[in-house]
Amino acid sequence: MSLKNKKILLVIGGGIAAYKSLDLIRLLKKNSNDVKAILTKSGKEFVTPLSVTTLTKNKTFENIFDKDMEAEIDHISLSRWADIIIVLPTTANFLTKLSLGKAEDLATTVILASDKDILLVPAMNVRMWIHRATQTNVQILKDYGYLFIGPEEGEMACGEYGEGKMSSPRQIFKYVENYFNKRDVFKNKKIKAIVTAGPTREYIDPVRYISNESSGKQGYEIALALDKFGVKTKLITGPSNINYQKKLHVKKIVSGDEMLQEVKKSLPVDLAICTAAVSDFKPLRKSKNKLKKDQIKSNSIIIEKNRDIVEYLGKNNKNRPKLVVGFSAETQNLNRNSILKMRKKNCDLIIANDVSRKDIGFNSNFNAVSLIDNNGNIKLIKKNKKSLIAHKIVEIILDKFLINDKNFN
Numbered sequence: 001m002s003l004k005n006k007k008i009l010l011v012i013g014g015g016i017a018a019y020k021s022l023d024l025i026r027l028l029k030k031n032s033n034d035v036k037a038i039l040t041k042s043g044k045e046f047v048t049p050l051s052v053t054t055l056t057k058n059k060t061f062e063n064i065f066d067k068d069m070e071a072e073i074d075h076i077s078l079s080r081w082a083d084i085i086i087v088l089p090t091t092a093n094f095l096t097k098l099s100l101g102k103a104e105d106l107a108t109t110v111i112l113a114s115d116k117d118i119l120l121v122p123a124m125n126v127r128m129w130i131h132r133a134t135q136t137n138v139q140i141l142k143d144y145g146y147l148f149i150g151p152e153e154g155e156m157a158c159g160e161y162g163e164g165k166m167s168s169p170r171q172i173f174k175y176v177e178n179y180f181n182k183r184d185v186f187k188n189k190k191i192k193a194i195v196t197a198g199p200t201r202e203y204i205d206p207v208r209y210i211s212n213e214s215s216g217k218q219g220y221e222i223a224l225a226l227d228k229f230g231v232k233t234k235l236i237t238g239p240s241n242i243n244y245q246k247k248l249h250v251k252k253i254v255s256g257d258e259m260l261q262e263v264k265k266s267l268p269v270d271l272a273i274c275t276a277a278v279s280d281f282k283p284l285r286k287s288k289n290k291l292k293k294d295q296i297k298s299n300s301i302i303i304e305k306n307r308d309i310v311e312y313l314g315k316n317n318k319n320r321p322k323l324v325v326g327f328s329a330e331t332q333n334l335n336r337n338s339i340l341k342m343r344k345k346n347c348d349l350i351i352a353n354d355v356s357r358k359d360i361g362f363n364s365n366f367n368a369v370s371l372i373d374n375n376g377n378i379k380l381i382k383k384n385k386k387s388l389i390a391h392k393i394v395e396i397i398l399d400k401f402l403i404n405d406k407n408f409n
């Protein structure tokens with residue numbers, strides 16, 4: 001596969017490396033990609049609109065208040081048009097604007113309005129790059145999901161040596177090619193996935209229930225990451241305060257029984273990732289009215305076990321997903337107990353979460369996990385934002401899926 005027939009929007013920033021954007025345009029065009037470019041005010045100091053238009057064979061966009069542009073293609077349509085947006089060179093100043101969420105000119109407005117991935121290609125003096133302010137902005141942007149390539153180490157235009165040199169057009173081309181190859185594999189194969197997330201509520205009476213601290217964040221981030229990789233994803237989630245992105249297919253449920261029914265309805269799927277903290281127990285009976293204090297005696301609420309959804313999927317002879325991934329929440333003997341669960345529920349991979357820690361896991365924005373496969377291989381993913389943990393988990397799961405899929409076909 002190669003990088004072909006994609007719609008690529010370049011934002012050309014104000015740095016000496018801007019001249020290399022012309023080489024990248026040539027490479028992209030040579031491979032039949034449609035390229036449009038926004039030239040920032042400072043980018044225009046380094047390359048001219050005429051050279052950009054000559055190479056892209058498209059109008060070069062400069063100004064947000066350009067009446068001709070808004071008549072032809074408005075700034076929102078321009079951001080929707082692109083399959084990916086590449087900002088090169090990304091200066092320290094531009095990084096700051098993005099991390100603040102500014103929309104002060106055409107480039108920043110299009111980026112803020114975009115629902116596509118944005119690849120930043122930094123280039124700046126080494127001192128500017130390693131400055132804590134810049135690194136803080138980089139971290140913020142990574143958390144927002146921006147992609148980065150470089151900067152590389154080498155001699156810079158200012159004569160100093162170090163990390164800050166922009167990646168070459170060929171390196172950027174390869175990165176973008178790889179980016180699309182991964183996504184196209186799953187899109188073309190029409191892979192379908194379900195993700196379970198959040199807590200369940202098992203009602204005792206109309207106002208009281210058994211539940212847990214799960215916020216649904218980790219599962220939501222996993223569903224988003226799958227969606228980014230082109231996997232058709234349905235998120236089945238218990239009660240949560242998350243403001244779900246509209247593009248995601250979300251089904252909200254309340255109890256473990258409802259989650260199981262929704263999972264059953266969703267089959268067949270290729271992939272099931274079960275992050276939900278399904279309550280292990282539910283009251284045998286739910287009272288129609290609020291229980292009075294004197295109605296409740298010790299031991300008067302009888303509980304029974306909820307059906308195990310992962311086990312249902314893992315041992316499903318007729319409709320077993322090709323890959324069943326369980327999550328495991330433990331406060332002790334994390335790996336050992338997780339491996340036992342993986343075997344009992346017949347899943348292919350289990351993701352172990354240490355929920356004795358308060359800084360990660362339940363209802364935190366952070367997590368740290370170990371991925372354990374059914375050959376006993378353990379891979380640790382260090383503490384990070386749940387969005388980044390999700391991205392790494394999904395990359396590993398999809399790689400494993402492709403290997404398994406080859407064996408199935």
Ligand code: PMT
Pocket residue numbers: 196197198199213214215216217218219256274275276277278279280306307308309310311325326327328329330341353355361362363364367
């Ligand atoms: O939601 P967040 O606040 O972001 O927190 C994320 C998390 C900590 C909840 C998540 O990362 C996590 O650890 N999820 C697993 C929670 C859990 O209930 O683990 P468990 O060890 O009790 O269950 C093991 C597996 O069996 C899980 O995949 C669970 O979904 C599944 N299960 C459990 C009980 C049941 N009746 N049916 C199930 O399918």
